[in-house]
Amino acid sequence: MPTITPHYRSVRELLQSKFFAIDDFQREYKWEKENIDELLTDLRDKFLSSYQPDHLTSDVSTYEDYFLGSIIVSKRNAKNYLVDGQQRVTSLTLLLIYLHNAVKATDDLLTSSLKPLIFSNDNGVPKFNLDIPERLSVIKSLFSGQEFSPDGKDESVQTIYARYEDIQNKELADELGDALPSFCYWLMNKVGLIEIATDNDNYAYTIFETMNDRGKPLSPVDMLKASLLAPIEDSDQRRNANQIWKKQVLDLITWGGDHEPERDSACIKAWLRAQHAETSRERKAGATDKDWELIGSTFHRWVRDNDTHLTLGTQSANLEFITTHFTFFAKAYQLVLNASRIYTKGLEAVFYNAHNAFTWQSTVLLASLCVTDDDATVRRKIAVTATYLDIWLMRRVVNYIRVGYSSTAYAMFVLCRDIRRKPLHELVAILNDKLANDDATFDGSPSRGRMGINLSRDRLTVPGIGLL
Known part of the structure; x- marks a missing residue:
């Protein structure tokens, strides 16, 4: 014993x-x-x-x-x-x-x-x-x-x-x-x-x-790293994975020249919600937390409890999760952070949404991405989704519909699930369809008895891609 x-x-x-x-x-x-x-x-x-x-x-x-x-x-x-x-x-x-x-x-x-x-x-x-x-x-x-x-x-x-x-x-x-x-x-x-x-x-x-x-x-990030490294038995590979993890965390918490110790946690929450949350708490009293909420509170436990769903638990799978997936989504997350702070050509909508304090943006913009996407595809997907969010938000603002964190949480869960890992052409089609069938427009929101505003805004364009 x-x-x-x-x-x-x-x-x-x-x-x-x-x-x-x-x-x-x-x-x-x-x-x-x-x-x-x-x-x-x-x-x-x-x-x-x-x-x-x-x-x-x-x-x-x-x-x-x-x-x-x-x-x-x-x-x-x-x-x-x-x-x-x-x-x-x-x-x-x-x-x-x-x-x-x-x-x-x-x-x-x-x-x-x-x-x-x-x-x-x-x-x-x-x-x-x-x-x-x-x-x-x-x-x-x-x-x-x-x-x-x-x-x-x-x-x-x-x-x-x-x-x-x-x-x-x-x-x-x-x-x-x-x-x-x-x-x-x-x-x-x-x-x-x-x-x-x-x-x-x-x-x-x-x-x-x-x-x-x-x-x-310990922070949930430390706990997550511990559980991911544990099955990696090869000492050299474990050491290399640990160094990669540490570099990503350091890059995140020191991004932009300011030290923000919670930025690594925010990135991982956004990544896991965007790519892996399949369920959300029912919108009724007494309902229990599901994937979306659990990732937001104790994501290290959620990953451990869902290792089968995530196909984790083996040396090869955990190595790929750290060295490929984490590095990819940390890089994409920092692209969103940069475009949120600095007005960037082609990513203007990211800047607008950030300055309108839409806190779900970083999560939603990671949802359509695939680790096999090249840099150009990542930027196009982010641009398309951010433009959709810009229109979606403004339609609600002009109709005095709440767009705060809690009031939009479920809608963003559904959006992430619907666009998850979609090719670019499918992503555009899905978002166009959502806008075309949205109850809220610039002319009003009939189900809410809102009249909207008199604004001619029939079409917004991301380079080469039209959105209704």
Whole structure:
């Protein structure tokens, strides 16, 4: 039987001469400045509640303990794989590097105590205890005090560098003054965590999801990546898929030069709804959520629960889903974002709809696309569908019909389902037919008793394609 064993570890016991790694399905290092500030403030205040100016460093043994929570590790290949806790372990490592650098010129004994918590001798091979290859360059530079540029590096490297700067800017060493050595010994010996260790790697994803899908959870994007990577057994292919996923996420959240951490989630919701939602909640009291609504709230669970429908669950299928489908729809989504912000020839209607604050546009414009479409076809399909939406919206606006998020949700679900993965000529025919049979026109909406406006607008044209 697999075992799960909890142990209380001080920071010294947890980190000294041990090596920690993470699996590919783990999320990036995502702590923000506020998280670091809160950690440092809590540690400082707890320490100062016991410290007195006349105390010796040996008096630290009588100070109150401080509990940092729990971590989960899977022990294999002489490493501790962090299933849950890499955010705290990484942040602790950054704090220890800062303290090591602050005392190394003045206190050799303390420096020699701090160093094994950061950097160890692994059978004659010097190695950082946080043994995550893509992050070693920044950890090494911070530890050695070398210049380092995070520009162009992956998200975790940029975040690690930024959080270390936040620690430096907090000026904890200057604030503590003569109390700094005592603080270091207190941190090593009186601050602790519960280490929950499992000896069965098959438990990793289950524990990962269980521990993080409540309280302050991982983002659904992280959870989705974890479930998609889990069946990919070939380590090289899994690593490559992970890098592709990370690049797409980074491109999304940094699109347009502004950092928006929820943009990756918005893209995936739009993609899954547009391409895969088959059902929607009935419009009556007490109805339960279906595909359309579930994707909008917990899409990582929806994908897991619908892996058969999505033909997922095997190495080849999941690789294709990440490397082909995600990359294709992330690119198309960014095209829509760009045309929404910048008036673009041929995609004018996208700009109009965005400036009319029609929030369903990004979802609907992905519905007709196929991963085999070339760039020109993608643009034409987006242009045609956006023009349809422009007419559909304006017909309702002039008739004082609501076009808000909730009031149009079901209509957009039906539209996505009707145009899903249609060839361009079929898409045009479907949209023309919908406009021709629409109850709402610029002349009014008889079923709603609306009179419309006197406007001659019989035909709008996308280059080479007429729409009624």
